[in-house]
Amino acid sequence: MLSITCSGFGGQGVLTAGLLLANVSMEAGKKLTWVPSYGSEMRGGTASCHLRIDDNEILNPFYSRMDALIAMNEGAVESFADRIAEGGALIVNTSMVADRAFRKDVRVVRVAATELSQQLKNPRGANIIMLGAAVEATGLFPAEQFADGIDGYFQRKGKNNPLNRECFMQGVQAARKAREASWI
Secondary structure, eight states, X not given: OEEEEEEXXXXXXXHHHHHHHHHXXXXXXXXXXXXXXXXXXXXXXXXXXXXXXXXXXXXXXXXXSEEEEEEOSHHHHHHHGGGEEEEEEEEEETTTSXXXXXXXXXXXXXXXXXHHHHHTTOTTOHHHHHHHHHHXXXXXXXXXXXXXXXXXXXXXXXXXXXXXXXXXXXXXXXXXXXXXXXXX
């Protein structure tokens, strides 16, 4: 069972990243839970979602230790990094989180997601870049299969943006580079 938290502030697409994880997992026949949490502010307040994904029925949506954290900002690291299980993954948006040493017992994937999304001319795609890094770091799905799932999700909503796939694959590449560098 994979327990994963996406966290950041409102407007960063944290809940959308979680919905994409949930939707693609569900389409692939996985069982899952998705529990959102957000402040009363529309933008700028804290937002997070907590997912559990497995092949078997999930009896409890809550967890005290997570396998992966997608940290879109400093507050996400402060709130959740100490709850990552030993051997888990921390995917950190270095555009919004100060450079520092992280726990030695977790794999760290550093991604300048906000900057990359702007370079790719998709400024709202930082969450999808981070999602690509998380999918690769956890091995949840093969990258191409998940990218196809993202395309399908947005097409069903009548939104076709080929840059979303490019953003996702940039995140996948960032995680692969981190793995090659021994998760430094």
